[in-house]
Amino acid sequence: MESIILQIAARHMRPLLLVLSLIVLYRGHNEPGGGFIGGLMFGAAYILYAMAFGVKKTQKTLFFNPINLTALGLLVALASGIPAIFAGDLFMTGEWYTFFEHTAFELKLGTPLLFDVGVYFAVAGMLMMVMFSLMEE
Amino acid sequence: MTTGLFLIVLLGVSALAPFIRKYLKNSAGWIYAIWPFTGFLYYLSLLPQINQGHVLMESYTWLPALGINFSFYVDGFSVLFSLLVLGIGTFIMIYAGYYMRPYPMKGRFMGYLLLFMTAMQGIVVSGNLITMFVFWELTSVSSYLLIGYYHEKPEARASALQALLITGFGGLALLGGFVLLAIPYESYELSYILSNPDLIKNSNLYLPAFILVAIGAFTKSAQFPFHFWLPGAMTAPSPVSAFLHSATMVKAGVFLLARLNPVLGGTELWSYTLTIVGATTMFTGAWLSITQVDLKRILAYTTVSALGTLVLLIGTGTEYAINAAIIFLLVHALYKGTLFMMAGNIEKKTGTRDINQLGGLFKYMPFAAVVMILALVSMAGVPPMLGFLGKELIYEASVAAPKAHLFILTLGFLTNVILVFLSLRLTIDIFWGKEPEYAKTPAEPNLALVIGPFFLVLASFILGLFPSAMANPLTSSAITSISPELDAIILKLWHGFNLVLALSVFTLLSGLFVFKYRHKIIPAIDRFNIKYFRREFTRLFFQMIDAFLIFTKLKTKTLQHGYHRYYLMTLFVIASVLVWIMIWRADPIILELNFSDMPLNLVAVVILIIAAAISSIVSNSRVVALISLGVIGFGITIIFIAYSGVDLAITMIMVETLLVILAMTVVYHLPKYQNFSSTGARMRDALVATLVGSFFIVLVLQAGTSTLDAPISEFFKEASYTQAFGRNIVNVILVDFRALDTLGEITVISIAALGIYAMIQLSKKQ
Amino acid sequence: MLVLLAVLIGVLYGSAVYLLLRRNIFKLILGLIFLGHATNLLLFVASGLTSGKPAFLRGLEDETIGMSDPLPQALILTAIVIGLGVTAFALTLVYRFYKVTKTVDFDELSENE
DSSP states (O other): OOOHHHHHHHHHHHHHHHHHHHHHHHHTTTSSOOHHHHHHHHHHHHHHHHHHHOHHHHHHHOSSOHHHHHHHHHHHHHHTTHHHHHTTSOTTOOOEEEEEEOSSOEEEEEHHHHHHHHHHHHHHHHHHHHHHHHHHO | OHHHHHHHHHHHHHHHHHHHHHHHGGGHHHHHHHHHHHHHHHHHHHHHHHHTTOOEEEEEEEEGGGTEEEEEEEOHHHHHHHHHHHHHHHHHHHHHHHHTTTSTTHHHHHHHHHHHHHHHHHHHHBOBHHHHHHHHHHHHHHHHHHHTOSTTSHHHHHHHHHHHHHHHHHHHHHHHHHHHHHHHHTOOBHHHHHHOTHHHHTSTTHHHHHHHHHHHHHHHTTOTTSTTHHHHGGGSOHHHHHHHTTTSTTHHHHHHHHHTHHHHTTSHHHHHHHHHHHHHHHHHHHHHHHTOOBHHHHHHHHHHHHHHHHHHHHHHOSHHHHHHHHHHHHHHHHHHHHHHHHHHHHHHHHSOOBGGGOOOOTTTOHHHHHHHHHHHHHHHTOTTSHHHHHHHHHHHHHHTOSSOHHHHHHHHHHHHHHHHHHHHHHIIIIISSOOOOOSSOOOOOOHHHHHHHHHHHHHHHHHHHSIIIIIHHHHHHHHHHHOTTOOOOOOOSOOOSSHHHHHHHHHHHHHHHHHHTHHHHHHHHHHHHHHHOOSOHHHHHHHHHHHHHHHHHHHHHHHOOOOHHHHHHHHHHHHHHHHHHHHHHSSOOOOOOOOOOOOHHHHHHHHHHHHHHHHHHHOSOHHHHHHHHHHHHHHHHHHHHHTTOHHHHHHHHHHHHHHHHHHHHHHTTSOOOOOOSOHHHHHHHHHHHHHHHHHHHHHHHHHHHOOOSSOTHHHHHHHHHHTTOOSBHHHHIIIIITHHHHHHHHHHHHHHHHHHHHHHHHHHHO | OHHHHHHHHHHHHHHHHHHHTOSBHHHHHHHHHHHHHHHHHHHHHHTOOOSSOOSBOOSOTTTTTTOOOHHHHHHHHHHHHHHHHHHHHHHHHHHHHHHHHSOOBHHHHHHHO
16 A cells, blocks of 8 residues: 555654644643543554554654553553652642743643653553554554 | 360361371371370260269350351260260271271371361360351261262262262251251350240241251251162271261261250150151161161161161150160160171171171181170160160150150061061171181281270170169260250169060060061062162162253253353343333333424434444445444544533544544455345344334433432532643543543553454464 | 434444344444444433533633533543453454454354364
């Protein structure tokens, strides 16, 4: 399935989709989006690429192994529950920290965001594992 | 605490026995015998104290919340039984230690015997119904191991299984009986139950409790119609028969009935049931023993008869009857233990147990012969052995029985005649009579093999000679334990000339008569039995077991047929039919059929989805089916958007796209659709589908119109921004409020992904 | 609209049941997917139909009144993603099943056991 159109599209779409997935992930807390959707987009970016160039070529451009990505996601999600223990709350209680405060803009980061990042990685990794496995056959 | 400690020590010895056997070499039996003998001496030392009316009690908490404790209750009856179990057990240990020498796994065998002894000793000293039940089941299990000791032989396995199934069945009934019995008392403690006997009698649980306890006791004590397992169990080695069938296992049922006599006894039901069952068993056992030729089977049937006698006496319940029961218990244990051990000796020395193949043994083993003959004399009820006293008391009890004494007396008389006849027959035919060709010259058995029989016969002899001095102290408090209102009768060898003596003499004469004409009578009885008792119980039992197995196999085959769609169909049909019945029988439900508010674009989408669903079902192309699937997914996405499910819609559109791609990659490898089902099957499945689908329509309409109480999501709406700093409530729920669930979910999908990865890698390797 | 959606859910469930009862293993998977869709929709409809009020907070007064219920949506979102994982797994199983047995007929499998 060597389609020039698809190949060109995939080559340009992949970075765009990756950036989009990060945006969707970040804004997920307040607007539509989140780790699940972001993760699916992340995975879809590479699947599109694989459809155009084949799994082998796609895997060469990957700087990570999908299995490790899944494991990283699980680990991050699990780790996001730990700060709460040190803060004296129950495991997985959301903890928030303000990093930058200004009248117009404040940057608040919390463990739920970290958890969402974990979900993001886990879903993306899982999707890539599944699709690469099946498409390779 | 000695009672409990002793049981633990005995249990410990039984666990160690298999491992230390090889270090003990040939003295093993003697060393194992030390333990029961210690216990024997201990309980003997308790006797004066117990005879003053003391009862020793111990209790260790087990499940106090349920009233279940390891309690021990040692009264006169327990002591008498303990002395029998441990006394005979001592000799059995010595005997078995020598007897089992040529056999493999003798260490394990000794362990089983000791385990069994522990269990039996546990039963007789239990002070809590549940404790007793535990030990009761332990006797069933350990006797299974003992009866099936020659496990290479199929008949040994069959007999063991038969004994286990019957006593196990009885054990379950017994547990039920105990639970029912304890309900009015709100306690399982024997001491409390025995001190308030009327509570259960005035309760309507009496009948079921009695029936269940009786089944437990009757199965264990081989009462008619459960009697057949006992002769079957004769495949066990002789030490087992001598132990299990003289003083222990089979007496457990009798023990139980006697133990609960103050509580359950005294009613019409009790006395009628026990009298009829006991009398039937007594006569049946004796009758069937006439035509047997296997020495051990003859003894087994007489054991059945003796057990029947005991049940009958307990059921009669008069002063004489209870006295007779206790004395006869003792008598029987002493002579039957001896006879079984001697039967093993004879088999060992001659290689056969068939009495037609035996004869003229007196000159080869005179000492053993005298011991065995004395035991037979006791069985026949001839003075001066204790057996005479037992039989006299039975006759007295029968004559004085309040009800049906003629019936009891007749059966009792006939039974005793048969016993006299058997004693004569065994004496004459084995020790004198025609001498067959023996493979090797029989010799006097080893000391270890005759010491037990000798002492048991000696005990029987001494107790018979000095009844009031020796036998009374042993039994008097046991009698008051069984029936608190009754006293022990002063035992005398000589009663003067009276009806009972006349009966005894007549019994002996009749026995002699039968013996004289045995060559005519036995074949006649044999013919009679063949004509009227053709169906053997054992065969019937195994036929029942076979039928049961066939039934279960059929059932499994019908229910576990291995066709996924019939499992599913069963599930769907039953579930939806049940729900439809519920809907039909419930209050009429009002379905709000509101056809307004139908935006045309959504109507179009719904129609599109329905059309796609139908298309994906009927299509003959896999690609069309998958594209239809995609249409359905996108249609649902639109519905989500239309009704405020923004995140859902985005997720759905991504997932649906990926799913179709995924399915395409797999379909690519699969063959084209084939038609597997017939039109009839399709129609049937469509019917099931309609049934389920229509139920869901009703469900949705019902759910859409019912209002729920304050949904929990109000909290999420309130707290989402104020506490969790997020405006997208759905996302906040996912990553904050219910983060642990989400963690579980991503774990699940990771595992699914790993599974897929593994499956593909595996297929690559092949 | 509820009536129409109820019919839709009923049709989806009916199709799912019909497909699950097929002997072809691939149709069985289709049935599984249908079952997932039907159940997601059932949950969604049962939580009440609210148009134009998604569960987002803007910081306005009384805005939660009449807002769509976020909890079922969170549940369904989870269910959709899990459904993807499960379906992918089932599809791979089908693929392996065919590779090993060379058949897509379930009955042949149980007869050859």
